[in-house]
Amino acid sequence: MYRGVTAPRPLHPIGVTPPTSLGQNDGLARGHAPRDLTFLKGSTTMSDTQRSGWVGWAVFAGIVMIIAGAIDALLGLTAILVPTSTIFVTGAEGILLLDVAGWGWWHLLIGLAIVLVGVFVLRGATWARVIAIILIALNAISQLGLLGVQPWWSLIVIALDVLVIYALTVHGRDLKQD
Secondary structure, three states: OOOOOOEEEEEEOOOOOOOOOOOOOOOOOOOOOOEEEEEOOOOOOOOOOOOOOOHHHHHHHHHHEEEEEHHHHHHHHHHHHHOOOEEEEEEEOOOEEHHHHHHHHHHHHHHHHHHHHHHHHHHOOHHHHHHHHHHHHHHHHHHHHHOOOHHHHHHHHHHHHHHHHHHHHHHHHHHHOO
16 A cells, blocks of 8 residues: 555444544543533523532521421411410519410411422522521511520520521522522
8 A cells, every 4th residue: 555545444344434533522422421512502501500519508598497487387376276375474664465376376477488488499499588588587586585485495596597597698599590
């Protein structure tokens, strides 16, 4: 043969000439990722949302919201169904009447709202993050009223509310829907 010119390679048994070396995109047929994605340019869609390793904080916030909201709703339901619905507190200034049923309705409603919004936070709805922060802040403030009755439980709920607000404000964007 001539110098620099090679003879044609023999055909594969099924009539296809095997490649001598892997081309840039030959890896697709073998299950490998291609090195050059320019041939996919028109068929791919890119998202402006990238999930980071912090998405667990946002999932944590959604799960804690569902659990805390359910417990809050159950405590509210218990306060509504208790036979004694008024508490009298006496002090140097006089008598303070506290309607437990009214407080129970508040906790029942806010607890159910927190559960509902917590589900949408896990689904990645942006509006749910904003509403969740507002509801969780209201829940933390309402727990201040229970500090005298249930101090440890109220402090635990306030601490969890602060963690949920942190997770939703700092890392909530990681759950954003496309």
